[in-house]
Amino acid sequence: MARIHVPIRLKIIIGQLFIVTAVVFVITFTMADLFHDDKTTYIHDLTSVITMHVAEEADSILRGHNEKLRVFARLMAERGLTQEQKAAMMKKLFEEFTEFIMIARYDEQGEKVTVYDSEALREAGLAKEDYSRDALPLDLIYEGRPFIENSTLSAKLPTFTMAVAETQRKEGARPAVVSAVVRLDSLLKLAGRSRVFETFLIDNSGSYLAHTNTGKVISRHKESGLPTLQEFRGGQNIGTTHEYSYAGVQMVGGLARVEFGGLVAGVQIPKSTAYLTAKVLFSSLMGVSFALLIASVLLSLFWSRRITRPLEKLSDATKELGRGEFNIHIERTSNDEIGHLAESFNQMASELSIREKALNEAQAQLVQSEKMAAFGQLGAGIAHEVKNPLAGILGFAQLSLRKTEKDSPLHKNLLQIEKETRRCKTIIENLLKFARQEKVQYAATDINRVVQDSIDIMGHQLGIHQIKVEKDLSANLPEIMANGNQIQQVLMNFMLNSQQAMNGNPGTVRLETALADAQNIEIRVKDNGPGIPKEIQTKIFEPFFTTKPAGQGTGLGLSVSYGIIKDHGGIIRIVSQQGEGTLFIITLPVNRKVDDVPHMKENDMQEITDTRTETSGEPNEE
Numbered sequence: 001m002a003r004i005h006v007p008i009r010l011k012i013i014i015g016q017l018f019i020v021t022a023v024v025f026v027i028t029f030t031m032a033d034l035f036h037d038d039k040t041t042y043i044h045d046l047t048s049v050i051t052m053h054v055a056e057e058a059d060s061i062l063r064g065h066n067e068k069l070r071v072f073a074r075l076m077a078e079r080g081l082t083q084e085q086k087a088a089m090m091k092k093l094f095e096e097f098t099e100f101i102m103i104a105r106y107d108e109q110g111e112k113v114t115v116y117d118s119e120a121l122r123e124a125g126l127a128k129e130d131y132s133r134d135a136l137p138l139d140l141i142y143e144g145r146p147f148i149e150n151s152t153l154s155a156k157l158p159t160f161t162m163a164v165a166e167t168q169r170k171e172g173a174r175p176a177v178v179s180a181v182v183r184l185d186s187l188l189k190l191a192g193r194s195r196v197f198e199t200f201l202i203d204n205s206g207s208y209l210a211h212t213n214t215g216k217v218i219s220r221h222k223e224s225g226l227p228t229l230q231e232f233r234g235g236q237n238i239g240t241t242h243e244y245s246y247a248g249v250q251m252v253g254g255l256a257r258v259e260f261g262g263l264v265a266g267v268q269i270p271k272s273t274a275y276l277t278a279k280v281l282f283s284s285l286m287g288v289s290f291a292l293l294i295a296s297v298l299l300s301l302f303w304s305r306r307i308t309r310p311l312e313k314l315s316d317a318t319k320e321l322g323r324g325e326f327n328i329h330i331e332r333t334s335n336d337e338i339g340h341l342a343e344s345f346n347q348m349a350s351e352l353s354i355r356e357k358a359l360n361e362a363q364a365q366l367v368q369s370e371k372m373a374a375f376g377q378l379g380a381g382i383a384h385e386v387k388n389p390l391a392g393i394l395g396f397a398q399l400s401l402r403k404t405e406k407d408s409p410l411h412k413n414l415l416q417i418e419k420e421t422r423r424c425k426t427i428i429e430n431l432l433k434f435a436r437q438e439k440v441q442y443a444a445t446d447i448n449r450v451v452q453d454s455i456d457i458m459g460h461q462l463g464i465h466q467i468k469v470e471k472d473l474s475a476n477l478p479e480i481m482a483n484g485n486q487i488q489q490v491l492m493n494f495m496l497n498s499q500q501a502m503n504g505n506p507g508t509v510r511l512e513t514a515l516a517d518a519q520n521i522e523i524r525v526k527d528n529g530p531g532i533p534k535e536i537q538t539k540i541f542e543p544f545f546t547t548k549p550a551g552q553g554t555g556l557g558l559s560v561s562y563g564i565i566k567d568h569g570g571i572i573r574i575v576s577q578q579g580e581g582t583l584f585i586i587t588l589p590v591n592r593k594v595d596d597v598p599h600m601k602e603n604d605m606q607e608i609t610d611t612r613t614e615t616s617g618e619p620n621e622e
Helices: 008-077 085-098 118-123 130-131 138-142 184-190 213-217 228-232 276-322 337-402 409-435 446-463 484-503 557-567 606-609
Strands: 100-106 112-115 147-150 160-166 178-185 200-202 210-211 241-245 247-259 263-272 443-445 467-473 480-482 507-517 520-527 571-576 582-589
Touching: 008 100, 008 112, 008 160, 008 178, 008 184, 008 241, 008 247, 008 263, 008 276, 100 118, 112 467, 138 160, 138 178, 147 210, 160 409, 184 200, 184 210, 184 480, 210 213, 276 337, 337 409, 409 484, 443 446, 443 484, 446 467, 446 480, 446 484, 446 507, 446 520, 467 484, 480 484, 480 582, 484 507, 484 557, 484 582, 557 571
Parallel strands: 467 507
Antiparallel strands: 100 112, 100 178, 147 160, 160 178, 200 210, 200 263, 241 247, 247 263, 443 480, 507 520, 520 582, 571 582
């Protein structure tokens, strides 16, 4: 069964979203529930406070109207004024108390006297007779209970009727009653003050005396759907708050008894409106929750990418490492475990690169050993074949010497032939010893003598090719343990390569000897040829390596020279720069026994070349 691949980035996002969603869900609903409870208490308290405030303010307005009404009553009962005086004063009272429309006084015998504001009635399209249709409950008023009732007859003039008994009366007689038709402006203004709550006043008949909706006042609508309304009419409660259903709408309302006149003051508000802020809060919380989810998604993407991107780079780098690309580096972007992992990977890649180089070097050395072995076998065969003809040449030269006079030029030439034949024979024998890995015979050797012999042999050939040979041999050099023939072979090989590098052009080859320090002497072979390119300087001592055309070189000359100097415990360095020629520096130890001659270390080949200069040109090896 195939397993579904789920990226770690997706796992991080899902996990973080689950946690954030759960936390936001708990916080949102906990806050919403706490806010709902707190809002419920607040709404109930606020409803109760507003209800009591409306009742108290309504009581104050009504008592103010009562005091003004009694002023009218005293003026109408005054007997010491003429009718003209009363009329003038009454007019002033109507001008001052503009809310009063009509005043009627019933004396002890029940006779009625009415004064009114004719202009206000005319503007409303009414007459005084319109307000005489409703009879007053005089029996209740005689008991001292104020009478207040909605008496609105026109939408232009919302009014209510107020009637009270006079406090002064004759012994045994009924008190006089004074009533007034009063504008509802103050009470309607009180009812319309709140923009949130629906405010109202209900008279003793159940009609709205004031309401936020003035239409219910003008129509003298009777209210019967409010709960506990009868309790307030009875004066048993000061105020209370309830939640109830009104006209199919869930409401939160409060009722309070107005002390003057026994009216009922109330406020109510739909629960949906009361808890609108809670809904807004809940919606806001949901919006915030959604924003948090979006933010958490983006944050999860950012962090997951920040975490997984280095891992992806590590994965890609591991694949490249597996393909053998060791020169790879991962940038460390953090200081956490992933950063440490990247650093460890870089260290591993670096170590693998070093080991690969070491392996390649070991392989190159193995190839070098194989080439040297092949060279030894080839050299042994060649030396064996050449040795016999040389023996014949040497024998005939010696026989010829016996038959020639010593003063003869031929005798001198035969001596040179004998000497060079012996040298060739010695070289062949050393080559055979080299092929058989035999130790070469060392003796105390004068290096200046070896250099001079090399110049004597190669001077004529170099002169033919317009190459001038110069020398600067340091005096009093100590003798060293060496094989003179082999050192001479190396020097001749360097001079021959210098000649071939100049390719027929005039030039100079200079040989120098000097004491490098108390332990070593140096032999320098310098030419003014074209130089050796840097990229091949480390290869010129390899067997069979040559840049010459096919058939013009075997690539063994410098390799043999390298082996000879190595066996002498010395080193060869190259200093070559484009256009300034090539310098071979041979360093040989002083006063060392043959058995003490050290073998070349594995990295000695790196010391052969001096990479301090840029080089160009073609080398010339045999």
